[in-house]
Amino acid sequence: MTPVFGSVSISLAAGFSILSIFLLLFYIRNGDYRLFLSARRMAIVVSFLIIIATFILVNELISSNFNIDYVAHHTSLETPTLYKFSALWAGQSGSLLFWLFILSVFSLITIYQNKNRYHKMMPWILVVILVVQLFFLILTTFITNPFEPTKADFEVANGLGLNPLLQNLTMAIHPPILYLGFVGFTIPFAFAFAALMTNESGSLWIRSIRRWSLVAWLALSSGIILGGWWAYQELGWGGYWAWDPVENASFMPWLTGTAFLHSIIIQEKKNMLRLWNMILIMITFLLTIFGTFLTRSGVMSSVHSFTQSPLGPFFLSFVIILLFICAFLIILNLSNLKSEKRIESLTSRESGFLFNNVIFVTLCFAVFWGTIFPVITEAVQGTKITVGAPFFNQVTIPIGLVLLLLTGVGPLLAWRKTSTENFKNNFTLPLIIALCSLIVFLLIGFRGYVVISLMLSVFVTISIFMEFKRGVYSRVKRFNESILTALVTLIKKNRSRYGGYFVHLGIVLMFIGFTGAAFNMKKEFGLAINEQNHLDNVNFKLVKLWPEERSNHFSWIAELLVTADNGNIITSLRPEKRIYFHLDPNPDRRQPHSELDIYSTMQRDIYSVFSSIDTDNNIAFFQIMINPLVRFVWYGSYILVFGTLIAMWPSNRKKLLLS
Amino acid sequence: MSQKYKVILAVVGLSLISTFWILWSSFNPVNEKALVKFISVGEILDSNSNERVRIGGIVADSSIIISPSNRMEVYFDIKEGASKLPVRFVGARPDLFKHGAEVIVEGAFFNGSFNADMLQTKCASRYEGDLRDAASYKLDDINI
Amino acid sequence: MTWISILLFLMFFSFFLFSIWPLLWGEIVNDKESHDLINALERRKSILYREIQYLDNEYYIENINAGDYNSSRTELVSEISEIIDQINLQSSKQGI
Numbered sequence: 001m002t003p004v005f006g007s008v009s010i011s012l013a014a015g016f017s018i019l020s021i022f023l024l025l026f027y028i029r030n031g032d033y034r035l036f037l038s039a040r041r042m043a044i045v046v047s048f049l050i051i052i053a054t055f056i057l058v059n060e061l062i063s064s065n066f067n068i069d070y071v072a073h074h075t076s077l078e079t080p081t082l083y084k085f086s087a088l089w090a091g092q093s094g095s096l097l098f099w100l101f102i103l104s105v106f107s108l109i110t111i112y113q114n115k116n117r118y119h120k121m122m123p124w125i126l127v128v129i130l131v132v133q134l135f136f137l138i139l140t141t142f143i144t145n146p147f148e149p150t151k152a153d154f155e156v157a158n159g160l161g162l163n164p165l166l167q168n169l170t171m172a173i174h175p176p177i178l179y180l181g182f183v184g185f186t187i188p189f190a191f192a193f194a195a196l197m198t199n200e201s202g203s204l205w206i207r208s209i210r211r212w213s214l215v216a217w218l219a220l221s222s223g224i225i226l227g228g229w230w231a232y233q234e235l236g237w238g239g240y241w242a243w244d245p246v247e248n249a250s251f252m253p254w255l256t257g258t259a260f261l262h263s264i265i266i267q268e269k270k271n272m273l274r275l276w277n278m279i280l281i282m283i284t285f286l287l288t289i290f291g292t293f294l295t296r297s298g299v300m301s302s303v304h305s306f307t308q309s310p311l312g313p314f315f316l317s318f319v320i321i322l323l324f325i326c327a328f329l330i331i332l333n334l335s336n337l338k339s340e341k342r343i344e345s346l347t348s349r350e351s352g353f354l355f356n357n358v359i360f361v362t363l364c365f366a367v368f369w370g371t372i373f374p375v376i377t378e379a380v381q382g383t384k385i386t387v388g389a390p391f392f393n394q395v396t397i398p399i400g401l402v403l404l405l406l407t408g409v410g411p412l413l414a415w416r417k418t419s420t421e422n423f424k425n426n427f428t429l430p431l432i433i434a435l436c437s438l439i440v441f442l443l444i445g446f447r448g449y450v451v452i453s454l455m456l457s458v459f460v461t462i463s464i465f466m467e468f469k470r471g472v473y474s475r476v477k478r479f480n481e482s483i484l485t486a487l488v489t490l491i492k493k494n495r496s497r498y499g500g501y502f503v504h505l506g507i508v509l510m511f512i513g514f515t516g517a518a519f520n521m522k523k524e525f526g527l528a529i530n531e532q533n534h535l536d537n538v539n540f541k542l543v544k545l546w547p548e549e550r551s552n553h554f555s556w557i558a559e560l561l562v563t564a565d566n567g568n569i570i571t572s573l574r575p576e577k578r579i580y581f582h583l584d585p586n587p588d589r590r591q592p593h594s595e596l597d598i599y600s601t602m603q604r605d606i607y608s609v610f611s612s613i614d615t616d617n618n619i620a621f622f623q624i625m626i627n628p629l630v631r632f633v634w635y636g637s638y639i640l641v642f643g644t645l646i647a648m649w650p651s652n653r654k655k656l657l658l659s
Numbered sequence: 660m661s662q663k664y665k666v667i668l669a670v671v672g673l674s675l676i677s678t679f680w681i682l683w684s685s686f687n688p689v690n691e692k693a694l695v696k697f698i699s700v701g702e703i704l705d706s707n708s709n710e711r712v713r714i715g716g717i718v719a720d721s722s723i724i725i726s727p728s729n730r731m732e733v734y735f736d737i738k739e740g741a742s743k744l745p746v747r748f749v750g751a752r753p754d755l756f757k758h759g760a761e762v763i764v765e766g767a768f769f770n771g772s773f774n775a776d777m778l779q780t781k782c783a784s785r786y787e788g789d790l791r792d793a794a795s796y797k798l799d800d801i802n803i
Numbered sequence: 804m805t806w807i808s809i810l811l812f813l814m815f816f817s818f819f820l821f822s823i824w825p826l827l828w829g830e831i832v833n834d835k836e837s838h839d840l841i842n843a844l845e846r847r848k849s850i851l852y853r854e855i856q857y858l859d860n861e862y863y864i865e866n867i868n869a870g871d872y873n874s875s876r877t878e879l880v881s882e883i884s885e886i887i888d889q890i891n892l893q894s895s896k897q898g899i
Contacts, residue, residue: 005811012815016822033832037825045818117842119835204843236751269854346665358670362677369681374697384697386713391693395684399677414861416875417662419868426866474864494857524731524751592754611751614730621730623751 003068006056007147010097013049014137016042017130024123024130036123043126044111046133047104054101057094057146061087066156069148070094076161078552083162086172090162092311093144095175099292100136102176102183103129110187118205124194132186135318143310161581170230178223178250182288184216185253188260189285192278196329199336206268209281210496211648213261218644220254225637236596236609238522238625240633243392248371249291252364256284259360265496266353269415275330275337276357282326287364289319294371345417352410359403366395397449401456404511407504408460411467430466434459453515457508464501464508471498495646502643509636516604516629524611526621527560535624537565538606543572545613545620554582555595558610558620562599573597575610575622604628695765700739703768713765714773719743720758737762737773748775755780837897844890851883 020042027035057070061084066072074087074094089095107129114122140146150156166172188209195205227247228240241247260280266273293315330337343350370387377385412426437458441451468487475486491498525533532541544559556577562570576595584590599606607625614621688694697713716737726732732749746764756762756778766775855876862872 008811008815012818016818020822032830034825034828034830037828037831038823041822041825045822049818116835117839119839200843204839204846207846236754268850342663343666345662346669351666351669354666354670355673358673359677362674362681365678366681369685373685373694386695386697388692388695390690391684391688394689394693395681398680414867414871416871419871421868422866470864470866471860474860478863526730594754609751612730619730621751 002056003060003065003147003149006053006060007141007145009049009053009056010137010145010147011141013046013053014134014141016049017046017134017137020046021127021130021134024127028123039123040111040126043107043130046130047107050097050100050104050133050137053147054088054097057097058085058088061085064159066159067150068146069150070146072150072156072159074159074162076159079159079162080167083167083172086166087162089175089179090166093140093146093148095179096136096140096144097146098176099179099183100133100140102179103133103136103186106183106187107133110190114208118194118200118208120198121191121194121200121205124197125190128190128193129186135314139311139314143314168230168234170226170233174223174226174230177219177226181216181218181220181223182250182253182291184212184219185257185281185285185288187212188216188281192281193326193329196278196333196336199333206264210261210264210268213257213264213281214644214648217254217257217261218641218648220250220257221637221644222641224250224254225634225640229634232630233596233598236594236611236623238520238607238609238623238627239517240630243367243370243387243389245371246291246295248367249287249294252367252371253284253287253291255360255364255367256280256287259357259364260284262353262360263357266350270341270350272339272341272343272350273354274339275334278330278337280357280361282330286319286323286326289315289322293319347413347418347423349410349413349415352406352413356403356406356410359399359406363396363399363403366399367392370395400511401449401452404453404456404460404508407507408456408463411501411504412463426463426466430459430462433462448518450515450518453511457512457515460504460508464505467501468498491646495649499643499645499647499649502646503640504643506636506638506640506643509632509639511636513629513631513633513636516627516632519628521626522623523625524621524623526614526619528617528619536626538570538626539563539565540573540608540622540624542620545618553578553580553593555579556610556613556620558622560608560622562606570606571599573599573606573608575608577610577613577620600631602629602631605630692765700737700742700744703773704742704744706768709767709769711765711767713763713777714744715739715761715763716744718756718758718760718762723758734772737764744773745771746773746775748778750776750778752778753780837893841890841893844886844893848883848886848890851879851886855879855883 020039023035023039023042027033027039060068060071061075062081064071064075064077064084070091070093071087074091075084079087087094089098110125110129114125118125191205191209191212194200224247227250231242232238232240260277263273263277263280267277293312343354345351370392373387374384377383408430412430414422418426434455438451438455441454446454468490471490472483472486475481475490476483479486481489521536523533523535527533527540527542529542529545532539534540539562541561541563542558543561544557546557548555548557558575558577560573560575562573564570575597578593578595580591580593582590594609594611596607596609598608605625605627607627609623609625610620611623612621613619685694691711695711695713697715700714700716703712703714714737716739719736719738722734722736724734726734729749731751732747733752734745734747736743736745738744746766748764748766760780763777763779764773764775765777766773768774858867858872858875858879861867862869867875
């Protein structure tokens, strides 16, 4: 009975959304306010129905109702409750419903926040949200319905269970956070679309759009980083980023979204770049849908992709239709998007932002190009060419370094134009320190991109500190504050700016971490008890090897004693070789899983994978990696999140006006 | 030249250089692993070239032989349709590597066998599987 | 079984009733768009005020020279006065 209720809810939601879209369009034509009020209520009903449907599915998952196909396919009786819950986004139809759920929550927030604002724009904002909802509702109603009953002529005693790779806390929260980011960009897109349709002046809605974009950006960033962290901790190939199509799918909207967050500042302050911003936010939104297409369609072979699904063509046509509508509307309204002012000088903050944008977009293009290259070559030459990580590294590293350079240069430039004395004041110190560091790095023996990357990291860090120093210094001088008070008030008074600098600092740390990957080392070897082998100056000795039977798997555990060359004990590592479903009568259905162990310091990570075991001779085989500076990536990401939170934190507007 | 044109010129120049760089890189890969042809098992058996390629297929039933002297070394056959390709791989095998698994290998054809230095498995079939199997697999069996 | 269906039907029907309710009301005049315009102008004004603050600060720490400072400041001030005029105009239109 209840599953039917779920099905009915999503169908009804689809019906209500169509009705609401019609009413809104009528309202836009004839202005009868009652139509709008009714349509808005319908939009609320649509979101409520979707939320109800989601709760029903969660309830069925937790109570293991295997009469529902989705429940039977993604959980089993022995799945822990937490992962029964996370199974909501483990499969295709469930994740579409979950996507709708997030969008509906966002929709309700938007409606509530703006019930007395943006009266001209609101109808269009709702139309956009409802159209996106309708698209997903159609998919979940007709194509992959999460409430589909199990097609079986027998009693389904147990479900298939959740992949053990996904039974991990990080993996349970990585998709929803990523989805928050993906879905989050729908709202700024809706605002931008509405502004385009109503020719509303920028100043008011930009604030809302920026807040929403920041929320989406934070979620997207955290989602991407968590994904990398999970891959590093679980997958056992020793890296956090593989340039897999699905990773790229989340990285592309991140790049354009980041560009948008920068250039929207110019629009808010100077009313410039209006057309550019419109294009950017539309591309970002389209890329989120395109990303879902890449994930869901199976066009690209990838560790993430679900097997062949009928959704590909729907997503692709949705993206293409939206692309045409957006392009058409922008061309139609071109005259409204003209900026009044122009950039006055090449060496101004404005053009700094502009260059930053160009680089972000080309970086996005590079990733896009690499991602679809196989499809292009297949169409043109008939041979499918796969694009490996070396290609992406080759293309993106130089572009990324230019971006890093701009991160340092941009904030040092003055608005409108930078005078010569300005240049001298702001650039001398960072440049000198950067050059000194360059010499040091060369003397250490670093070469190539490593040197450039580290030098630029120093440059950017110094320039960020100078920004803080200058701000604090001026407050100390003007208001006689102590340094600490000055710092706190400085940040409080301009959260977005100084929060942004924290984000930059985080990015610099992450770049240092990425640079460390140039020195990664890897070795594979087998060890019997008390044998040892070494990698670089680290020795690995197998001291213990024993089997253990646990509640849902069987495990071989190896204990490796890790020592330095001088005999000092560094740590001991315990990688495991597990077999899930080890009692399954069919050996091919048992699933091995390597649980790796990492010893991590700021300087380097020692990464051990138990890859296989020869039980006859008691020899264990390991894959050992030494990855320098990986911790910088994680610490950098904490600072990035911290900085974004500062920038997002609601400031008291009344207080600001008084001050 | 006015500042306005300088800005436009710089933006256009920057985008052109980067676009050129991206396109140039896609025809001049820095190493052989950057861009690899994906071909079918039949195609590689017909051709005699030993260029680096990527191949996808199913691990043929009871074809996996782990070398007794070096457990890192494995021999197996990849089948795609009727064609079968013997493969040699040295290195850590992915967890899901087993008979019937869908795998992707990368390497070069040499002396009648394919030397792979990359072995990837696709998603576990268990989770796309038939529920009938699950019906015979009850909770009592796995509680230890 | 049946009473659940009836309950569900009632629930969905009430959703429907809830959403079409405003259509049964009498004519409503929507005069809120001009409020939006004033809000937008107020917002623009506060942004410009902050820009002036920022500019003053840059000048104070000698990050910008006197010529640029003066011209930027005059520009911002004139823009603000324009906006204040517009706000007054809009408010008087509404009779506030």
